[in-house]
Amino acid sequence: xxxxxxxxxxxxxxxxxxxxxxxxxxxxxxxxxxxxxxxxxxxxxxxxxxxxxxxxxxxxxxxxxxxxxxxxxxxxxxxxxxxxxxxxxxxxxxxxxxxxxxxxxxxxxxxxxxxxxxxxxxxxxxxxxxxxxxxxxxxxxxxxxxxxxxxxxxxxxxxxxxxxxxxxxxxxxxxxxxxxxxxxxxxxxxxxxxxxxxxxxxxxxxxxxxxxxxxxxxxxxxxxxxxxxxxxxxxxxxxxxxxxxxxxxxxxxxxxxxxxxxxxxxxxxxxxxxxxxxxxxxxxxxxxxxxxxxx
Amino acid sequence: xxxxxxxxxxxxxxxxxxxxxxxxxxxxxxxxxxxxxxxxxxxxxxxxxxxxxxxxxxxxxxxxxxxxxxxxxxxxxxxxxxxxxxxxxxxxxxxxxxxxxxxxxxxxxxxxxxxxxxxxxxxxxxxxxxxxxxxxxxxxxxxxxxxxxxxxxxxxxxxxxxxxxxxxxxxxxxxxxxxxxxxxxxxxxxxxxxxxxxxxxxxxxxxxxxxxxxxxxxxxxxxxx
Numbered sequence: 001x002x003x004x005x006x007x008x009x010x011x012x013x014x015x016x017x018x019x020x021x022x023x024x025x026x027x028x029x030x031x032x033x034x035x036x037x038x039x040x041x042x043x044x045x046x047x048x049x050x051x052x053x054x055x056x057x058x059x060x061x062x063x064x065x066x067x068x069x070x071x072x073x074x075x076x077x078x079x080x081x082x083x084x085x086x087x088x089x090x091x092x093x094x095x096x097x098x099x100x101x102x103x104x105x106x107x108x109x110x111x112x113x114x115x116x117x118x119x120x121x122x123x124x125x126x127x128x129x130x131x132x133x134x135x136x137x138x139x140x141x142x143x144x145x146x147x148x149x150x151x152x153x154x155x156x157x158x159x160x161x162x163x164x165x166x167x168x169x170x171x172x173x174x175x176x177x178x179x180x181x182x183x184x185x186x187x188x189x190x191x192x193x194x195x196x197x198x199x200x201x202x203x204x205x206x207x208x209x210x211x212x213x214x215x216x217x218x219x220x221x222x223x224x225x226x227x228x229x230x231x232x233x234x235x236x237x238x239x240x241x242x243x244x245x246x247x248x249x250x251x252x253x254x255x256x257x258x259x260x261x262x263x264x265x266x267x268x269x270x271x272x273x274x275x276x277x278x279x280x281x282x283x284x285x286x287x288x289x290x291x292x293x294x295x
Numbered sequence: 296x297x298x299x300x301x302x303x304x305x306x307x308x309x310x311x312x313x314x315x316x317x318x319x320x321x322x323x324x325x326x327x328x329x330x331x332x333x334x335x336x337x338x339x340x341x342x343x344x345x346x347x348x349x350x351x352x353x354x355x356x357x358x359x360x361x362x363x364x365x366x367x368x369x370x371x372x373x374x375x376x377x378x379x380x381x382x383x384x385x386x387x388x389x390x391x392x393x394x395x396x397x398x399x400x401x402x403x404x405x406x407x408x409x410x411x412x413x414x415x416x417x418x419x420x421x422x423x424x425x426x427x428x429x430x431x432x433x434x435x436x437x438x439x440x441x442x443x444x445x446x447x448x449x450x451x452x453x454x455x456x457x458x459x460x461x462x463x464x465x466x467x468x469x470x471x472x473x474x475x476x477x478x479x480x481x482x483x484x485x486x487x488x489x490x491x492x493x494x495x496x497x498x499x500x501x502x503x504x505x506x507x508x509x510x511x512x513x514x515x516x517x518x519x520x
Contacts, residue, residue: 008400201384202386204384205384205386205397205398206401207346207370207373208344208373208376208378209373209374209378209397209398209401209402209445209448209449210370210371210372210373210374210376210401210402210449211370211401211402212367212370212371213366213367213370215370215401215403
């Protein structure tokens with residue numbers, strides 16, 4: 001029975017990566033960038049979808065009041081809103097409730113909001129629901145005449161806006177990603193070609209003594225896979241750092257957006273990175289080998 | 296046994312390297328293939344190694360029609376051939392022992408068997424005491440003997456030597472040729488591609504002379520003409 005040692009193949013693959021250090025580094029860097037962009041894009045889409053789900057009650061207007069209103073003034077505003085026939089339900093949200101809600105949405109970053117409870121930057125607001133989309137214009141018209149109303153926001157408008165942004169982002173990123181992946185595969189192909197070239201005489205001797213195609217190819221396939229693996233693992237940590245920094249910096253400045261905690265998506269991202277990275281590496285190796293080892 | 300039946304080999308650039316070659320080499324024969332540069336010697340060797348494919352005709356090696364051999368079967372076929380090159384083609388970073396063992400490792404021979412067989416092979420080529428040396432510590436003749444040991448590693452029935460004495464001095468050349476004769480006497484078919492007249496004339500073996508892709512002479516005990 002024929003026996004081969006896996007350590008031999010892994011050793012040869014690592015040797016190949018080391019011999020062509022610059023190209024291997026370039027391959028890892030480009031593939032890693034590609035994966036980071038892919039991850040950023042995925043996180044963005046997942047977050048957009050989550051926020052869209054949060055805005056499921058599309059027939060809703062949020063009315064933000066002026067900051068320094070007395071309780072009597074707020075009650076008066078509520079009374080005036082109730083007079084609008086098209087308004088189905090009216091719910092008051094105090095500034096403190098709004099802040100708590102924001103903190104809840106921030107998940108692991110909730111503590112960032114602690115300082116704001118002493119001096120709450122938010123104002124009281126009302127949530128108005130309505131039955132029919134055509135009622136929106138009437139409600140908005142009536143709201144304009146109420147003193148103490150700072151601004152109001154139509155949820156449907158936000159839903160449409162976010163959907164439009166998502167589609168735009170999807171389009172741009174898909175092209176960007178396609179180009180990046182092509183560049184990655186191309187660089188890996190060249191890295192492996194160099195590796196094959198530097199071992200040309202070894203390969204020719206292997207052929208003459210009867211080494212099978214897979215025995216000759218496996219170290220190079222593994223080389224591509226290891227490049228993919230390195231790129232994936234580095235990309236994962238870079239992604240985690242970037243995302244957490246991003247959430248940290250935006251967490252308190254955008255009041256209506258919920259950003260999912262990274263840990264909730266970590267498993268999926270890690271698995272996807274490894275699969276895509278290793279597959280891309282293997283693909284690059286296979287393409288470059290098809291020409292060199294068939295003789 | 297090797298049979299060439301009306302073999303024609305034309306390269307993509309139109310060069311006719313071999314033109315209607317028919318020949319038979321028996322098991323255990325010793326054959327010199329001679330001819331000037333461009334006569335077709337190397338192509339003949341490449342065809343036996345299945346490194347090149349015939350344009351037309353058939354080549355039968357040990358009852359296998361190698362012109363019909365699939366890509367996947369070629370490595371297994373080559374395990375029955377041992378090849379020696381003019382430039383030795385040894386791994387400079389491997390010791391003598393490792394160079395010979397490598398040929399067995401790539402075909403998946405168990406370590407136990409490698410450890411037993413490599414010293415025996417090195418003994419056959421009189422290099423037992425140099426097993427730990429690297430190729431650059433050896434003379435040309437010694438390097439060629441390592442290459443011979445490697446060619447024998449997987450116990451092939453056919454040994455093909457392409458200008459085996461081309462890079463070594465006359466004294467060492469005789470030594471290498473004597474080794475090839477010794478290997479032949481062990482029952483292996485030996486084909487030596489060469490253009491060294493003195494050696495061919497000295498050993499008085501079968502000589503196949505090629506000229507412009509055709510066999511112009513084929514006789515036992517022949518001379519290089």
